[in-house]
Amino acid sequence: MDTSFAPEDLAFRDEVRAFFAEAYDADLQARLNNLDTFKDAVIDWQKRLYKQGWIAPGWPKEYGGTGWNATQKFIFETERSTAGIRDVIPFGLNMVGPVIYAFGNEEQKARFLPGILQSDDWWCQGYSEPGAGSDLASLKTRAVREGDEYVVTGAKIWTSYAQYADWIFCLVRTSSEGKKQNGISFLLIDMKSPGIKVNPIVSIDNHHSLNEVEFNEVRVPVANLIGEQDKGWTYAKALLAHERTAIAGVADSKRSLAETRAFAEREVNGGKSLLSDPLFQKRLSDIEIELMALEFTELRVLATVAAGGAPGAESSMLKIKGTEMQQAVQELRMDVAAYYQGVLPNELTAEQLGHDFGSQARQTYMYGRASTIYGGSNEVQKNIIAKAVLGL
Amino acid sequence: MNFEFTEEQGMLRDSVARFVQDSYDFDTRCKIAATDEAMSRENWQTFAELGWLSVPFAESHGGFGGGPVDTMVMMEEFGKGIVLEPYLATVLLFGGLLQRGGSVEQQAEIIPRIIEGGCQGAFAYLERQSRHQLADIKTTATVEGDQLVLNGEKVVVFNGASADQLIVAARSSGEQSDEAGITLVLVPADAAGVERTAYRLMDGQVVANITFSNVQVPVADIVGELDNGYAVMSPVITQANVALAAEALGIMGQLNAKTLEYTKTRKQFDVAIGSFQALQHRMVDTFMAYEQVKSLLYRAVCELDGAGDDVTACVHALQVLVDRNGRKIFGEAIQLHGGMGITDELDIGHYAKRLMMINTTFGNGDYHQAKFNELRYSA
Numbered sequence: 001m002d003t004s005f006a007p008e009d010l011a012f013r014d015e016v017r018a019f020f021a022e023a024y025d026a027d028l029q030a031r032l033n034n035l036d037t038f039k040d041a042v043i044d045w046q047k048r049l050y051k052q053g054w055i056a057p058g059w060p061k062e063y064g065g066t067g068w069n070a071t072q073k074f075i076f077e078t079e080r081s082t083a084g085i086r087d088v089i090p091f092g093l094n095m096v097g098p099v100i101y102a103f104g105n106e107e108q109k110a111r112f113l114p115g116i117l118q119s120d121d122w123w124c125q126g127y128s129e130p131g132a133g134s135d136l137a138s139l140k141t142r143a144v145r146e147g148d149e150y151v152v153t154g155a156k157i158w159t160s161y162a163q164y165a166d167w168i169f170c171l172v173r174t175s176s177e178g179k180k181q182n183g184i185s186f187l188l189i190d191m192k193s194p195g196i197k198v199n200p201i202v203s204i205d206n207h208h209s210l211n212e213v214e215f216n217e218v219r220v221p222v223a224n225l226i227g228e229q230d231k232g233w234t235y236a237k238a239l240l241a242h243e244r245t246a247i248a249g250v251a252d253s254k255r256s257l258a259e260t261r262a263f264a265e266r267e268v269n270g271g272k273s274l275l276s277d278p279l280f281q282k283r284l285s286d287i288e289i290e291l292m293a294l295e296f297t298e299l300r301v302l303a304t305v306a307a308g309g310a311p312g313a314e315s316s317m318l319k320i321k322g323t324e325m326q327q328a329v330q331e332l333r334m335d336v337a338a339y340y341q342g343v344l345p346n347e348l349t350a351e352q353l354g355h356d357f358g359s360q361a362r363q364t365y366m367y368g369r370a371s372t373i374y375g376g377s378n379e380v381q382k383n384i385i386a387k388a389v390l391g392l
Numbered sequence: 393m394n395f396e397f398t399e400e401q402g403m404l405r406d407s408v409a410r411f412v413q414d415s416y417d418f419d420t421r422c423k424i425a426a427t428d429e430a431m432s433r434e435n436w437q438t439f440a441e442l443g444w445l446s447v448p449f450a451e452s453h454g455g456f457g458g459g460p461v462d463t464m465v466m467m468e469e470f471g472k473g474i475v476l477e478p479y480l481a482t483v484l485l486f487g488g489l490l491q492r493g494g495s496v497e498q499q500a501e502i503i504p505r506i507i508e509g510g511c512q513g514a515f516a517y518l519e520r521q522s523r524h525q526l527a528d529i530k531t532t533a534t535v536e537g538d539q540l541v542l543n544g545e546k547v548v549v550f551n552g553a554s555a556d557q558l559i560v561a562a563r564s565s566g567e568q569s570d571e572a573g574i575t576l577v578l579v580p581a582d583a584a585g586v587e588r589t590a591y592r593l594m595d596g597q598v599v600a601n602i603t604f605s606n607v608q609v610p611v612a613d614i615v616g617e618l619d620n621g622y623a624v625m626s627p628v629i630t631q632a633n634v635a636l637a638a639e640a641l642g643i644m645g646q647l648n649a650k651t652l653e654y655t656k657t658r659k660q661f662d663v664a665i666g667s668f669q670a671l672q673h674r675m676v677d678t679f680m681a682y683e684q685v686k687s688l689l690y691r692a693v694c695e696l697d698g699a700g701d702d703v704t705a706c707v708h709a710l711q712v713l714v715d716r717n718g719r720k721i722f723g724e725a726i727q728l729h730g731g732m733g734i735t736d737e738l739d740i741g742h743y744a745k746r747l748m749m750i751n752t753t754f755g756n757g758d759y760h761q762a763k764f765n766e767l768r769y770s771a
């Protein structure tokens with residue numbers, strides 16, 4: 001039992017810290033915070049990580065990973081969020097990339113992995129459908145084989161950033177025989193293909209990141225099928241476990257809590273700092289205590305993985321507690337902002353408005369409601385734990 | 393023991409309910425929210441014609457002479473439609489302050505105009521630093537002869553951009569957070585030295601930050617007495633809190649009803665999601681959360697109506713539950729709608745945002761709980 005860092009870990013931490021301080025500059029941050037420049041700025045940032053060789057810490061070294069051990073990955077993640085840097089866009093790097101190197105053929109690896117690592121291709125995830133959310137396996141988007149092509153017809157929904165995407169990875173139905181999980185295939189589809197239409201969906205944070213993607217007889221080369229036809233569910237499930245470990249976001253919550261605490265310290269409440277208010281202190285410490293525990297829960301899972309174990313139902317726990325904590329921090333910040341949480345983004349400067357963080361706090365809070373819904377809702381995760389861990 | 397409404401109260405409720413049902417569907421509401429003022433002047437005239445603007449005012453000024461129950465039934469129905477028109481700002485706050493503390497002349501001049509729909513009002517009480525402390529006021533009011541001179545800034549003034557008249561809470565003596573030394577004063581919104589900056593809030597309403605630079609008003613325009621404004625605003629805010637709780641109750645009822653309906657129709661795994669016990673129990677919890685708010689609301693209204701001595705504690709308790717149970721109810725509503733709950737197109741998020749805003753208007757749950765503790769437990 002020992003969680004202290006060795007000297008080489010500390011040296012590594014300093015190296016990471018120095019890189020972030022230099023590479024994540026003010027100009028980049030400004031462009032990331034501006035919706036008009038967001039996409040290009042993300043690509044720019046991810047290319048900087050790529051040049052440094054740090055774009056894909058989760059990947060095996062042979063495919064472009066870093067070869068870091070679990071401690072190093074933990075340090076990298078912690079330093080990233082401490083520096084206030086957002087995680088990479090997950091769809092290529094954390095989702096389809098691992099599926100391609102694990103289940104794709106050599107040609108597919110050579111064709112797609114470089115574009116993912118270098119952020120030249122923007123990917124989106126086409127799983128959910130209007131009728132297939134938690135019950136993903138009931139999806140109906142159809143792919144019918146005609147010669148060397150699949151003809152795809154149907155609709156995907158909640159597709160994040162489809163409006164930016166060059167490619168979409170889709171689960172499609174290739175057979176309706178037998179169990180519904182059995183007739184699903186994993187297809188990579190070029191977003192420029194004729195017959196694809198992207199319809200925007202504005203979310204409760206007043207942003208547009210979600211979309212509906214329609215497929216009207218879209219022709220997809222058979223070469224874009226991952227693995228075997230009708231076996232896509234197996235590949236997708238492997239990916240979902242991957243998605244769920246990344247979702248806890250403890251380091252991000254810690255940073256966000258520290259920021260919230262600083263806001264509260266500044267806020268005057270009846271002549272005293274809000275931070276000195278006993279009710280506020282209780283809410284703050286309730287969260288901090290849970291996060292202290294969750295941080296070690298995460299380390300315990302990481303240690304299991306490092307020792308060669310698979311993150312099983314534990315990743316469901318990280319997802320549930322992680323998102324609950326994210327929401328708790330977001331909610332607390334809203335309370336610190338008081339009535340200013342209501343302000344919409346507008347042309348007024350913070351000086352004119354008399355306040356500087358409420359609007360952002362609300363956007364994060366509102367979008368944050370989704371974290372207990374996507375990636376397998378928390379109810380579904382609880383069902384998984386009940387079944388897989390508790391044997392119910 | 394009787395929790396029934398009188399026939400008159402029932403008619404008032406039905407009249408608002410009918411308006412919301414017939415003329416205030418969610419699409420219409422979105423269109424109104426998108427206009428410059430985020431309210432419909434035409435609707436406001438309808439409110440006047442239907443007599444709603446007269447409800448809380450004394451009969452001597454042409455009012456209906458209604459009590460807290462009347463206000464409650466109206467506000468609950470407004471909540472169901474997330475009605476944007478500034479009933480709270482103009483009638484309950486601005487009008488309420490005049491009714492409570494205004495001189496005979498002020499009342500005779502302004503209240504009839506409110507009732508006929510010809511005067512929009514606002515109560516400017518918040519400041520940048522004040523958070524939920526109503527007495528934390530820096531804007532100054534200085535007596536110079538027969539004039540009062542105002543300097544400072546008020547923020548997030550509800551209906552502040554559309555108001556013809558403002559009542560401003562300003563400091564005429566004492567320290568920054570003292571309850572003594574606050575003066576309420578009537579200021580025409582177009583007075584020299586008044587500058588308004590309008591912006592929108594998440595619940596659709598347009599508010600304003602208002603600066604006062606050497607604004608001169610006759611001493612005769614003080615509402616109530618010099619230095620004694622807090623005694624006027626405090627009971628008016630207590631009543632407004634109850635009205636807001638009624639609005640919140642209307643919203644909570646809608647959120648629960650819509651969520652229940654959705655879980656009965658949305659199918660996953662070949663069954664309605666409402667058949668999952670994990671969700672059933674949570675909807676039972678939100679159902680009970682709603683009922684508890686309703687009970688505390690009735691309790692507060694009965695106290696107010698009977699001028700009971702526990703009004704203040706009741707209202708603080710009510711606001712604690714409105715905040716806590718409101719969060720629970722809108723949180724579950726969004727969660728149980730899945731991805732649909734995250735869309736701006738669905739009304740669920742809009743109900744949620746209005747509830748969130750209500751909970752910041754005169755203090756959040758933590759603020760009211762601290763006040764409650766102070767009342768009940770301080771030595």
Ligand SMILES: Cc1cc2nc3c(=O)[nH]c(=O)nc-3n(C[C@H](O)[C@H](O)[C@H](O)COP(=O)(O)OP(=O)(O)OC[C@H]3O[C@@H](n4cnc5c(N)ncnc54)[C@H](O)[C@@H]3O)c2cc1C
Binds near residue numbers: 661668731
């Ligand atoms: C912001 C956001 C981004 C997203 N991005 C993507 C994306 O890029 N690509 C993509 O493919 N999808 C994406 N999704 C979709 C997401 O994965 C689905 O929303 C999710 O799977 C839930 O499905 P649903 O919305 O249809 O809700 P439903 O499945 O209809 O669920 C409604 C409610 O019922 C509950 N429920 C369902 N089944 C059970 C059960 N058996 N027991 C108990 N409770 C149950 C759910 O937990 C939820 O509370 C995104 C969603 C959001 C909100």
Ligand SMILES: Cc1cc2nc3c(=O)[nH]c(=O)nc-3n(C[C@H](O)[C@H](O)[C@H](O)COP(=O)(O)OP(=O)(O)OC[C@H]3O[C@@H](n4cnc5c(N)ncnc54)[C@H](O)[C@@H]3O)c2cc1C
């Ligand atoms: C102090 C005490 C006094 C009592 N007095 C009397 C008495 O005077 N007369 C009399 O006849 N009985 C009496 N009872 C018995 C009481 O009614 C039973 O204990 C009760 O009905 C629960 O039954 P059980 O103990 O068999 O628990 P179980 O029914 O086995 O329940 C065990 C647990 O499972 C839960 N559970 C069961 N079914 C479901 C479901 N469908 N969904 C979700 N959760 C479920 C229960 O809520 C409980 O938490 C008394 C019990 C106690 C503890």
